[in-house]
Amino acid sequence: MALLIELLVMAALGALGWLGGQSAVAHALAKAAAISATEVRTVEQIHAQTQRSCVFFAAGIAALILGRLVSARRGVVNIPSPLIMPATCAALAIGFALQMGYGDPLHRTLWPGPEFAKGVGLAGGAAAVILMLPWDPVALTGPLHAVLPALMVGVFVALALFGSGTELAEDTRINLGGFQPLELVKLAFVLFLGHSLGRRAVKLRHQRERILGLYFPRKRLLVPAVLVFIVLFVSFVLVKDLGPLLILSILFLTLFYVVTRSAGWVVTALVVVALLVTVAIHVPAVSGSPKVALRMKMWLDPWTNAQPNGDQIALSRWAIAAGYVHGQGLGYAPAWALPAGHTDLVQAHLAEELGTVGFVLYLLCIAAVAGQGLIVGALNRTPERVVTAVGLAALLVTQWLVIFSGTTQLLPLTGVPVPFLSFGKTSTVTFVLVAAMLARLSEDGRAREMTPELAELRRGSLAVLAAVLVVIGIGVVVAVQEGIVRAEATSVQGVITLLAPEPGYPHGRVTERYDPRLENIASRIPRGYIVDREGRLIAGVDESGKRTYPLGDAMGTLLGPPDPIVLRPLWMLERLLEAKVRGYPERPDGHAVWLAREPEGGERLLFIVNVQEERPEDRARAEAMAGGAPVRLLPLPAPDFRPLVWILRVGGRGRDAAIAKVAANTASRTAHLTLDARLQGAVSQILRRAATKGKAAAAVVLDVNTGEVLARAQWPDFNPGDPSLRERLEDPQFATRDLKFTGYYGAWPDKTGFRGIYQGGSAAKLFTSVAAARAGLLGSGSACPAKAGPVFACVSRDARGPYFTRPGWYAPVHDISMDNPHGHIEFIKGLAVSCNVYFGQLGLQLGPEAFKKLVTDGLEMGWGGKWYDPGKPGSRDLALTAFGQHAAMMSVSQASRIAGTIGGGGIYRKCPPSMELGAPCEQKQLLPDAHLLTPVLAGMEQVMMNGTGRGLVKTPGVPPALRVYGKTGTADSIGIEEEKPWGIEVGVYGKPHSWFVSLSEPLKAAPTPCQPTVARRLAVAVVIPRGGLGSLGAGPAAIEVIQAAYKLGLYGPTQELESAAGVPPSAAPGTSPSPRISPSPTASSSPPRP
Template structure:
């Protein structure tokens, strides 16, 4: 009969779940069936119970040293999780043992009751108490759907506590009237069967607790749960104990190549560099980095390099290289292995992309968080968390000031990149306009707003802005020609009048003639490569590009990661080859990539990959690659010096140290041309050289703006 009753009870729940009524039963079964991923509001309740048990592990955190406040209803329905956290598996086993002892003693009272009525009364009271414990324990351990019954003598309450004491009062009264050792023989065998069933259930509960708290304690405490959030979306959430542990790890400092902090959460780092910051005109607010907040002493001029950890604006954009994001594991001191995963909504079937983290690396720190002198804690907190950049803060500030001060010379948007020619270390990367970000505090200062995702101030023009490079690309075409055949250095082509007041050349097979700049009134005549670079002759390079061919030009451009089309294909490049050869067509490049072109020529033909992180977290680790022999790159360098002495870069003729460079005028449909200047300094020196590239969007002809 008992089996039939239990079967009918289970069948009733199954029918209710199938028809979706009552709704509470449906939700409880969904939570039980999938505790780590469900679509129930508040469906993370079981996960919180598991996290608490996993945190307690075998021996517990110690009385008063747990975090039961993180568990919903920890003082009532889920009080066993608080015990399991602070006393561990040992504590839960003790609770089960005491309950088993009470059940055994109560069953003895029932068997020695003076009559049938008192036997059933005692046994019923015993089962009502023991089954309560087994129901709630099985629910919070995931053995069955969670129920809202109280844990006898442990849950906070009044009526339930009074009822439990009354029940044991009745049992004691029956015990006082017992038969003194004589048992009711007809009930001994059935009672043993009941006791055996209860024993099996207690063993199942103990085994499940051992699985969660001993065998898989670390996996349990660090597992994320995919749950419904307040906005209705399903996202991963994490054990608040691990998040609390992570919050006490002070985020590392990002410093420039000279140790000047660019981003920090440690006031001491700012104080140590106060004089250097003051020389750069940076006055650190008193609130900067107070209470562990993130501070950016240089404000918006370093935004495109660092990003903003406080707001994480534009964090998911692919055209960014924020150090705060890319070196996040190093700065935090641990790797959360963040990855984007697709999750399906079981209610609608729709899929969304969400971020999933793995916090298991924090588990040892959680285990010993109350023992700061433990070797595990010391080793964890002593991990290097600072990041050193190749950026020179002095040059970054100076370049930003120059870029901002040149607003009257052309377009509004502009970008500049400065790199060491020898190793490609990025010394400065400035993009204007930049966000007006306050240096301190989590909230934006009065009048400042967090930029939106489509704000033009967010674009990293120096490294990810792509523009037609115009005549500055002739450096790449010249390199491709000399790589294919050094004899092309002396190959000549003609630049002639076109009859419409312009000069250039008509290319057989192309209906549109190649025209030189509108300011070129006299044809350049017959000229070779070096002279063609000095005078920036479009007609020469269009013909040279055809002679070199699309494959060779593509190969050389690919070395610099400069695409010749979108999408790039051999056919598409062939169809625009004369124009691509002098930086028009569909050629697109960033200031950083063009600075690498100049760096390659300055370094005797060895192309650096370029990097902005100096420590072991740097991922750009390729050694400089020889693109041209030194003698041939020297020819291009000499031509670049000629551009400054007698060509379109004459405005820098008297500059010291001496500069070698190449101007560029990139035509844009229905808008003023982009203005480029690419070069390096000092020309002809024996020391270290720096290469640079500047673009002014819609800045007009040549180097006038750039």
Template sequence: MALLVELLAMAAAGALGWLGGRAAVEHVLAKGAELGGEDLRSAADVHALALRASLYFAAGIVALIVGRLVSARRGQVSVPAPLILPALCAAVAIGFSIQMGYGDPLHRAGWPGPAFAKGFAIAGAAGAVVLLLPWDPVALTGPFHAVLPALMVAAFVALGLFGSGTELAEDTRINLGGFQPLELVKLAFVLFLGHSLGRRAEKLRHQRDRILGLDFPRKRLLVPAVLVLLVLFASFILVHDLGPLLILSLVFLALFYVVTRAGGWVVTALVVVTLLVVLAVHVPAISGSPKVALRMRMWTDPWTNAQPNGDQIALARWAIAAGYVNGQGLGYAPPLALPAGHTDLVQAHVAEELGAVGLVLYLLCLAAVAGQGLVVAALNRTPERVVTAAGLSALLAAQWVVIFSGTTQLLPLTGVPVPFLSFGKTSTITFVLVAAMLARLAEDGRAREVTSELAELRRACLTVLTAVLVLVGAGVVVVIEEGVVGAERTSARGVITLLAPEPGYPHGRVTEKYDPRLEAIAARIPRGPILDRDGRLIAGSDEAGKRTYPLGDAMGTLLGPPEGVVLRPLWMLERLLAYKVRGYPERSDGHAVWLAREPEGGERLLLIVSGEEERPEDRTRAESMAGGDAVRLLPLPSPDFRPLVPLLRAGGAARDAALARVASDVASRTARITIDARLQQAASGILRRAAARGKAAAAVVMDVSTGQVLARAQWPDFNPGDEAFLKRLEDPEFATRDPKFTGMYGPWPDKTGLRGIYQGGSAAKLFTAVAAARAGLLGHGSACPAQAGPVFACVNRDAQGPYFIKPGWYAPVHDIALDSPHGHIDFEQGLAVSCNVYFSQLGLQLGPDAFQKLVDDGLEMGWGHGWYKPGKPGSRDLALTAFGQHAAMMSVSQAARLAGTVGSGGTYRKCPPSMELGAQCEQKQLLQDPHVIAPVLAGMEKVMTNGTGRGLATRPGLPPGLRVYGKTGTADSIGIEEEKPWGVEVGVYGKPHSWFLALAEPESNAPCAPTAARRLAFAVVIPRGGLGALNAGPAALEVIQAADKLGLFGAPAPGAQASPSPSPASPPSPSAR
């Protein structure tokens, strides 16, 4: 009855393999049709080949059933072994199903399934012969065991002279004339040890010494045993692969322990093998193989080794993670996602298609064959049979451990096949023979009398059995960790590698690859539209999926290109809103690489860092490695695919349905931002004209009451949908090819944000004003006061203009040369006439802590509080900072928020850089009493009536019905290296930066009220644009006029006509203002 159940189990495994192969073929056919190409088979040809392969597979199963039937019925005193051949058939059924679904059956060179089936048919026949012969493997090979070492040495020498490599390691020497003799060498090695050690088992067991609580073989035995391990290391040098060394060493370790039961030997052998592996890792030249050296690098650093083809472990771990619990389904794995998924990395392929469940099932099959083989060994009747059966089981377990550990990064990846799964006739035949020999050794194998010698061997075999089961159990844990617990983390990781050399890049280009499965999913989800605050289209997609941009070059820098061909900086909305419009964001902690220019062209990699911002210590290290060559930091695109992982796990046909649902749900991928497309278009046109008076121009318009940005424009800018621009992105040297495009004043950098931080000049006096109001120096009121704040003297003048100096300063601080001394003036007048002398004295009275505390509490200046240093108490630097020089640097966005802080009673508001409508904005109350800001508003109003901005009332003119509070700014700045392409001399003061900040509101609001309805903040900068009142000021007033015509202050003024919308409208947003 037990035999019948065993044979039925073998038949059932064969039937499941047949059905699995058929299902895999159906799914893989559709996959191959999608690839297209030439040299195709027809579907009918594929089905015919699949049927023939299935018949081969069935023939192998039938042969084993017949052999087992005859062997079991012939045996009289057999060791029960009902699991070995059913588990073998189940494991091969998994292999057959996987191989039939791998690759592309429509193309003649890309489908391993039929060849695998033919190899198993041969293996099944060979296994049946072993079972049918009247002699067991020990008796059969006994007369020839003395010649086995010579055959093994001959095989290694032949491989060293004539061997060839595998798909993943071409320069290893594993293949010889179409087969892998190393697999047969391993079998011969086990049979030789079975005879040699079995015959000497009793003597070896008694040759032990106890040291430190462990039994060690005596020196005359231990030294030769260690020498065997060293000789095996020579095999690594000969064949350029670590796998045979590890496998044969583990087999020898196990068998020498079986015959000696010396725990000290196990420790010694493990130490020796570990030292040899460490030597191979740290001195990879020993192998003479670049591929082996690469595998050592991949083992120690699988994700950032930056080596050509250094992504093999990453590819395997992506596949395991993609399978999750139940897998993608037979035949559903992408055909090109896992090279060598039919050979070295086949376990990863099993995990991808059958999930952690399928791979664990394979491990259980393996444990059943090896475990029951060790039981057969433990219960057998002669020492030779015991050691041989133990060796066969140890070989099976060692082979699996080595390649499984390489696939999962526990050990270096090697080129050895996976038992019962890998494509390759030699390995299939070898391991089917191993299982058949174990089953044959069970026949008539039971010991009729258990001698003390057999009892010792039995205990040793059971110890090895425990070790094997522990290893398989650990493998199960690793599968669950890699395929389930850590699957999402692994799927979302990128691997940095080098592309193949190309013209201009002889060393190849550094790139970061991501799981191609997730990239394919992302490519099938159309990008959603970006709409303005009222539903007007800012970015959309046409029917072909091409991105369209109705605003053209009015907003290109802010939007950025649609795809991450190059790293899109953090300000670009197509990146920031990717989580919304694409369903996934970009990582903020992605990698960047330091590169050095090569004299012959291209660049070489120096080091890899985390984060996109340059750090001084990284630059120092890169320059020390570059040997004088120019270096640069290149951030790498870093999509965060984690939100797409649920779609990956849907698997098979279910994923297609899920993707279709996601793709059709455009509403969920529609992003609305706070920008008003009409105002953005108008501001862009104004800045285009204003930039002619300097090197560039930038402007920001902000709603004071909410902090929302209504316009954020610059010039020069670019059209992100322009074909010429998109072609430019494909240039490997995009970042450095054209400094006029990617440099400081070019279209690529965001001149409204961190790439547009300039000296603030007198516009930054508003920062000092807020600090003074916070300190209580200005008084307060609910209306515009006639006088406010401390009075300071501006009475001295020299050839450079009015000045102020303190004892110990190396030079005075000056007002503009055209000014006369302003006399004894209060704060309101000092702000109106923008008196540097006044503000330097005000800053000295405030002290540096007032400035520093304001930055620390959230009012941004320059690059943040870690950078901001206003100067020491009483210092000239502090005086300079107070009137807009030294530490007073800001971007136009920071300037708009500064003006907004003044216009909101001291409340600082900052919305996220994505400007998404409805997103929560940062809000900090910097002034406890909002009314203390009234003197600042009074001074800004006086700027426009009889101060530095009074001329703007006539050119270009103030919009009727509006009240404008303003502040001009003219900032001296020394030329820097980045400005050279625009003709700015480095190291000397050039033309100053031109600034203008303003608040505008309906005249119906009370003047100088700390808060007011429909109050908007405006900031304009023209780098190297000259006087603020003459250049930035008129541009700002034009933007205010445009906002008024669009009705942003309420109904447009009488006679004013709103500008037409530059983009089509969608239904208005519920939160539209």
């Protein structure tokens, strides 16, 4: 009855294998149907070949059933072994289904399934012969005992002379005439040891010495053992493959222990192996094989080894992680994700398609065959049969262990076949024969009586059984750890590798790759739209998934390219909004590589760093290693795919639907900005004209009451959709090739922010004004006062203009040379006429702590932090800072926020750099009472009425329904190295920077001027580097920006404002409509419409 059940289970497993193979092929064809490529087979051919393969597979299983039936019924005193053959059939069924569905049978020549099926058929026939012969394997090979060593040596010599390697390891010698004879050599080695050690078991057991509590073979026995290891090492040198050496060494060690029971021998061997591995790690060249050296490097550093083909362990672990619990499904694994998934890494392929559950089932099959085989050995009737059975079981477990350890990074990866799973008829035949021999040794195998010799061998065999069960148990733990516990972390991990040589990169190109499954998912989800505050399109997506840019070069610097060909700076919205528009962000801990230019072209890797920003110490190290060659830092892509992992977990059957659902939900990936697209385009055009007065131009328009940016533009700028941009970015010398593009005043740097910090000049007097108001020096009020603040004298003049000095200063501070002394003036007059002498004295009265405390509390200037040093008390530097020189450096973004603080009741507002609409903005109450700033507003009003900005009221002209508060700035600045490409002499004062900072409000909202807060108030800041006087350069541009905002209705409906102000209505602006994203009540949004 037990035999019948066993045979029925084998038949059922064969049927499951047949169905699994059919299902895998169907899924592989469905997967291939989505690929556009040249077909190498027709669907009809594939189905026909599938049927033939199923017949071969079924024939092999049927042969095993027949052979087992004959063997089991013939035996008289059999050792029960009901698990060996069913477990073998189960493992073969798994292997058949995996190989039939592997790859792309429709478009790729490689389709391992049919050949694997032939291997199963051939193996089943050979195993049936072994099972049905009247002689067991020991009796059958006894006459050949003396010949086996010569045959094994002959195979190694033949491989050394005529053998060939694999595609990924051409230096090895493992293939001979279309098959791998080393698999049969392993089987022959076990049979040889079974005879040799079995016959000498009694003698060897008594030849032991006890040293340090452990048994060791006597010295005269160690000589032949050492000779065996020497021969094995020579074989490794001949074939240049580490796998056979490991397997044969472990086999010999195991069987020598079973016979001698010398635990000291095991400890010594482990110590020697550890020493050899240590030597191989520190001196990889000792192996003499580039492949072995590479695999050592992969083992030590699987993720950042930067070696050609150094991503094999990463590919394996990605596949295991992709399977998670239940797997992707048979035939659903992508054909391009695991190149060695049919050979060395087939266990990873198994985990991917059948999950951790399938992986553990396979391990249980190995445990069943080997465990039952060891029991067969322990209970057998002769020493030769015991040692042979233990050797066969140990061969199976050792072969699995070596490749499993390499697949999961427990040991260096070796290219040995996986029992019952790997493509290749030789391997399949070998391990089916191993199982058949174990089953055959159970026939009439039970010992008639227990002798001391057999008892000792039994104890050794059971010790090996215990070790095998522990090893398999560890394998299960590792499978669960890799496939479930650490799956997400593994899936999103990147691997740095070296690509194959290509034009321009003769030595290959360093890149960081990610799990291709997640990359494929990401590529199928189009980037979301970027729209303005009213839904007008700023960056869209066409039908092919390519970005479109309605604003063209009005916003390129701020947007940046959609993909990280180079490290996009922190100001670029495509980087800041990654998590929103593509559904996943960038990792903050991305890698970067330092590269050195090679004389013959291309670059070589120097070292890898874990930060993407350049550090001085890294540059110094790179230059020292480069030997004078140019070096550069190349940040590598660092996508954080964690938000997409759930789609990977859905499995192959449901993935397309999951991706389609996410892709359709464009609303969730649409980023709404605070910008007004119409105003952005208008400001860009204004700056394009204004930049002709200097080297560049930049402007920011801010909503004072919210801190939201309505426009942020610069010139020069670029169009992110221009094909030539990608060519620039792909140039290894991008950063230095064209400084007119990437340099100080080029289109690439952001001149509204960090890369646009210039000397503030008189525009920075607003910062001093806020500090003075905060200190209470200016008084307060609810309407414009006529006078405010302390009075200082501006009465002295020399050839350079009005001046002020103090004892100990090396030079006085001056006003502009065209001015006359202003006399004894108070704050409002001083601000209106922009008197440097007045503000210098005001700053000295305030002292440096007032300036530092204002920066510390949140009002940004320049690069902030420890950089900001206004000067010591009473120093000339402090006076310079107070009127806009020395530490008074700022960007237009900072200038607009200073104006916003003045016009917003003393609240400093700063919104996130992503400018997402609705994102919480930082707010800091810098002044306790908003009325303290009324004198500052009065001074800014007088700038426009009677001061340095009075000419702007009529030309270009303030809109009649608006009130403008302004401050001009003309900032002297010494030429710096970065300005040289633009003709600026280094170390010499050149043409000054031109500034204008303003607040503007509708008269309807504020019938009387200088109100601390107003319902609608905009801040506008403009800078034209090297643009000359603020009143002639930046001032007119700022007024044009205000006009544009007015015409677009950003202060309110134009006609209502003009009617309330009692002025004739102006003509409606001729603005063209912008593309807009239509709102949608559903999760997905409509495409842009004109």
